[in-house]
Amino acid sequence: MSTVVFARHQVTATERFRDAGWVAFVALILGIPLIGLTTVDGGGALEVETRFGVLAIFVVVSFVGRLGLRWLIDTMGARKLERLRDDSNKSAGISPVKVVNILGWIALGASIALPIMYSDNRYVVDTATTVLIYVMLGWGLNVVVGLAGLLDLGYVAFYAVGAYSYALLSTQYGWGFWEALPVSGGLAATFGILLGYPILRLRGDYLAIVTLGFGEIIRIILVNWTEFSNGPNGISSIPRPSLFGLDFTRSPAEGEQTFASFFGIEYSPMHRLIFLYYLILVLALLTHAFVSRLRKLPIGRAWEALREDEIACQAMGMNTTNIKLSAFAIGAMLGGFAGMFFAARQGFISPESFTFTESAIILAIVVLGGMGSQMGVVLAATLLVLIPEFGRNFSEYRMLLFGAAMVLIMVWKPSGLLSHREPTLRLSRGGAAINDAVKEAAQ
């Protein structure tokens, strides 16, 4: 390992003044035509007027500003250096785990409060719902890519399977959202295993290519098998989910009640949006709880071990086939749930919603967030959905902004925004069992 050398040139006062003087000089040169001279309409002809007072202020501000900025940069740099020195002597006082945990609780509080604060802002609630869909997809893909280390570029296929299975079950057979939920998840998981079988022996780039192909196959089938999926026209009027049988419509159906009439409040289209928001929030939180728990179980550790070294897994007697298939199945199931929610929320789906770009964005969320990091996914999903939204003002430069942000994140944090890995168990927490065993061994 290399040693870090904490040497730095100490900046003297003279150097600071000279530096600021240069900046002031440049400001003066630039300022003469820009600020010092101005034209005024002198009745028919333009007259040049001088504004040397303003120019002087501009130059002085540049001088002082530069001096201050320089000082600030130097002090910050020195402090950072100080911290680095401290770190090399002792480990940091506040653990990254704590920070992430606090961040998580803040994010949870904010996501619960959001629709209450913006209960009349359709745009905010809608965008937040989109963020949560991507968070859920990210958590699903995190199982396959982040934990099991199987690069999957066709994740959107499972999203599509979930969406279409609900769309077809509800429009063709009249199934409700809640009955269809397990079936959609199960179907997506089945497809996960179907994809998993032929590619058991593949890794890395080759795996990525085959999964990419799989994602396209599903989309192309949906486009071309018109009798089944209604082709590129998609499926419309997909029923919306209800809250324990209460619909979110303006007027109740014969002999039934709506959400508004049941609670005796005035109908507002926002009710449904807020309900959908909370629904995906609950689904996403369940996903999080499920994945976090699995990670601490043998199967989760086996996924991580598989990512680390497949040969060693086999030598330890682990059936890597089952481990891979379970990762694919569970990742696909979670994607299926998200897809189903997507169909229910949009009310209309077509193959266009399931292009490769979607897969790429979900993968980007996992990679940018930090492989295997649950909180990282939240952060990255929020960024990746919000950056293009903010970018709407820049119209055609939107994707440029998006790309630049991704490049910047990768330069700044090559292993993802939150790449810290928390062990699934610790020796100290094994407590009594370990101590007993140790005593036994000592005897």
Add this chain to the structure above:
Amino acid sequence: MSTLLSVRELTMRFGGLTAIDQLSLEVPASKITGIIGPNGAGKTTLFNCLTGFYKPTTGTLRLNHPDRGEIRLESLPSHRVARDAQVVRTFQNIRLFPKMTVLENLIVAQHNVLQRASKFSIAGIFALPGYRKAEGEAMARAGTWLHRLNLEQFADHAAGDLPYGIQRRIEIARALCVNPVLLCLDEPAAGLNPRESAELNELLLYLSGELGIAILLIEHDMSVVMNVSDHICVINYGRKIAEGSPEKVQNDPHVIKAYLGEDDEDEASGGIAA
């Protein structure tokens, strides 16, 4: 002493290359069997055949498992060799799970026991008593080996960040967590300093003597092989050229020839010093 593993006329060919040629070998229970030979002699290939990573071209590998009777290793895939036959190996170039902690490495090695206890993860998700008990036992086993191999202070460190000699010990500890009847160690002393290899000697003697684990040992460090092996088998070009006690093997003319070359070629061959 009873025979634990008997290798009969094992041959492994890769295309035109015969890596192992009609090799027969008996591995006694609760003893240390050393396997030595020059580089490229086929020692690691033998391990790969034994542990299911290669399918032997011909020949049989019979294991007399103390509880499960005779098991034919050549017909099992690698994970079943470790799981069902309890023949566990380490690797010449250490293969740990580098980003996981040492403790996690040792717990992953007990995957099959834990996975069964977690009942398709359902008992695990709800932390039912049966699963919690199994997890406690797994932790206790890991703790025992951590203690025995002096690894406790590293338990919560990422395995890949630790020094080489410690990683070697972790790999052995991890293999022991699988509960082996036959432990195959591929150059466990490579990269160890003299003090560490002395500790390794002591550990190997403890494992075979006290715990009755049979050990198959590939090693170039003669201070390890000659001191701990009950029986040594010398391989060259995939064939067994000598077999017997350390003293006998050391004086065997075929072995000296394989390592140092023949008399008239002495200067040209630049022998491998033991």
